[in-house]
Structure formats: C-alpha cells, structure tokens
Amino acid sequence: MANAFSLRTFWVHFATALLAALLLFTGMAQTVFAADKRIAVIGSSRIYDNVTSARNAAIAEGLLSAVESAALEMIPRQHLKSDFETISAELYDHRRDFTQSYQVLKEVDTGTYYRVLIRTTVSTDKIQSLLKDLGITMAAEALPKTLFLIAEKHAGDLSRHYWWHSERSALAQNAAIKPIKQVFWKKGFPVIDHRRLPQNEILSELELSADLTAAEAVTLGQRAEADVVVFGNATATETRNKRGENIKTFRGSISLTAVATQTESIIATAEQTETSASRRIRDGSRQALSNAGYRIGNVLAEKISTAWQQQAQSGGRLEIEVKGEGDILPELVRFRKTLRHIQGVTALQTEERRQNKAILSIKYEGSPRGLADKILLTQFEGFGVNIYETTESRIGIELLSDPSITESEID
Secondary structure: OHHHHHHHHHHHHHHHHHHHHHHHHHHHHHHHOOOEEEEEEEEEEEOOOOHHHHHHHHHHHHHHHHHHHHHHOOOOHHHHHHOHHHHHHHHHHOHHHHEEEEEEEEEEEOOOEEEEEEEEEEEHHHHHHHHHHOOOOOOHHHOOOEEEEEEEEOOOOOOOEOOOOOOOOOOOOOOOHHHHHHHHHHOOOOEOOHHHOOHHHHOOOOOOOOOOOHHHHHHHHHHOOOOEEEEEEEEEEEEEEEEOOOEEEEEEEEEEEEEEOOOOEEEEEEEEEEEEEEOOHHHHHHHHHHHHHHHHHHHHHHHHHHHHHHHHHOOOEEEEEEEOOOOOHHHHHHHHHHHHOOOOEEEEEEEEEOOOEEEEEEEEOOOHHHHHHHHHOOOOOOEEEEEEEEOOOEEEEEEEEOOOOOHHHHO
16 A cells, blocks of 8 residues: 555656656747747649649748748848849748748638648748848848846845846846847847946936836936937736646736937837746746747837838938949948947938948938038048038948958958
C-alpha cells in the first residue's frame, strides 16, 4: 500500500514538472520566434484541366500574398514606387523561404476557380535581411531619435523601477523595454541608450516620480537631444487563474505615450496586455511584460513613423536635389547627417535615391537662400559642395569629391 502511494505521488510530481517544462518551453518559443508573424490570407486560381494543380496554385498565391502583406508594413513609403520591380521580383523568387508553415483553413471549388483560406507564419526577420541586402531601409536620419522613459513593476514588487530616479536602483527591471527597443532598432529608429547619458546633468534640479507628466518627459527628452520621448508604465500582476496546482498566470500591461520634443505635442499612444504562465513570479512577470513589449513596440513604431512622415510633409517643405559623379552614397550619408544639425532644419526625409542622385525633402525655418548660405559655409568631411540652383522651393547641390580621399578611408 505504501509502495502504491509512493508510486502515485511520484507520477503526480512528474506530471506537474512535465507541465511546467512544457509551459516554460512555450514561453521560450514565444520569445525566440517573436519576430515571426501569423497571417491569414486568401489564395485563388483558375481551374483549367486539373483541380489539384489549381489548388496548389491557389496555395502558392496565398503564400505570396502573405509575404507581400508582411513586407508592405516594413518597406518605407519612398521605396514602394522607385524599387517596386526589384522588390516584387525578390519577394516572388524567395516567397517559400519566408514562410515556415501553413494550414489550409477552408477551400472552395466553384467549378471555374479554386479558392483557399490559409494561415501561415511569415519570418519578418528574413524579409528585413533581404530588404537590407537590397539597400531598402528607411535611413536613420529620416526617423526620430527616441528616448524611452518606462517605469516597470513586477508582481510582488513594492514599488516601480525607473532609471531617472535620483537614487537609481541597481535592480531596475527591463523586461518590457528590452523588446520594445529591439523592435525600434530593427525598424531603423536611432534609440538613445540612457546608460550613456550624463545622468547627473540630465536629472539636475529635477524631482521626478515614476508617473511623469508630458512636460517632464519632454524636458528629459530635450536634455538628451531626443526628437521623440516615449514615456509610460509597464506592470505585471498575478491573476486568480491557475493551470494545475503550482502553475500561476500573470498579466503584463503596458501603456505608453510618444511626444515630439520640439513641438511638445503628443504624436502617438498605445496600450497592450498579454499573459503568461509560470511557477515563479519573476519568470511569469518578465514573460508577460516581454510579450506585451514586443507587440506594443510594433504598434508604436508604426504610429510614430507615420506621424513623423506626415509632420515632415506638412508645410514649410523645401526640396534639395543632390547629385554627383559615380556612387554618391558615402558622401550623401555624411551630407544628410551634417544637414540635420544645421540650425533651422527641423525635419529631413529622403524621397528618392539613385546611384548618382538623391532628392531630399526638408523642413527649414527660414528662406532657401539663407539655408544655401549656411550650406556653403559648412565644412563637409571628405568633399565639397557646389550650389547651382536656388529657388523659393528648391536647392540644387552638386557634391564635389576630394581626390585625396581614398575608398578605404570612406569605408
């Protein structure tokens, strides 16, 4: 009897441990494959001689549609027209490389057409790598430098942790902010690392709590030379629900606001809640906040990118045509970076880029003639400029390469 009881106890503990391991593995899998995207799409093909062939063709069309749908969210607007032929060809040739699996949810044979509803998993990381290989990424200069101010609290914590506290805790949490920053980095945002800021100067004469006002967040953002500051709270709590005897469930909630530091106006808000399960409070809290962080990061990055482009396109726009001999990309990159720091330039966006020519759209507080004069007085690294045209809405600039600069020095 005692042996039977011991054996039953053993299997109970074994089953509990197995369930915990499976839940932990599931949580790890969600973290590892967080860059994958599940998409439901419809594929269609005309039926000619063979229904099976039509079905396969419909599935292939659906997979391509899913890849294109994911890619369209990642391709900067200015590249859609100029590089459409290249982008569409590459996506078509590699469509099966970007989809990991698919499931046919529904299929219909109309007699003339065969249609399928499929759900597939698309690797956004692989698409991003392809776009980078093609040189199709939104330049960091066209996106705002972003500073994050997120106070984080885990289940069981007595208070929130945040880096801008005058007595910063060495145990400051980062479960939420880490995936958010990763999303912004992948999308091309210049992200400010608060650890490299002169924090004594940044926080000088400020008495700030975890609950920042928009004005306080803007002050920190301006001192850190950020274009946009994202502030808010990330909180993990334990729920009443349980999975088995020892598995607890947790809810991670994040609420964020993005403010443009120059105009001090709110340009985006987002909220996200995700859940997780774990035997340990620490692990469950971090997983729930990490899941929510990844999702809200994607939503917020898209909103900020859209708002930034709309802001750049509204009023006071000035077009700058930059041309030169051969491939001007190395000089163009340095020219754009220098141009951003000229006083009065408040926004810059690349509208078109070819090997020997580029069109920049900027917002400048002043006259085109005044900007042209400032450009002429600016010392550029490795090249000079010739301004051959200045009108009320346009400046034409020719980049003059310095023959003493070698290709290795440019690299």
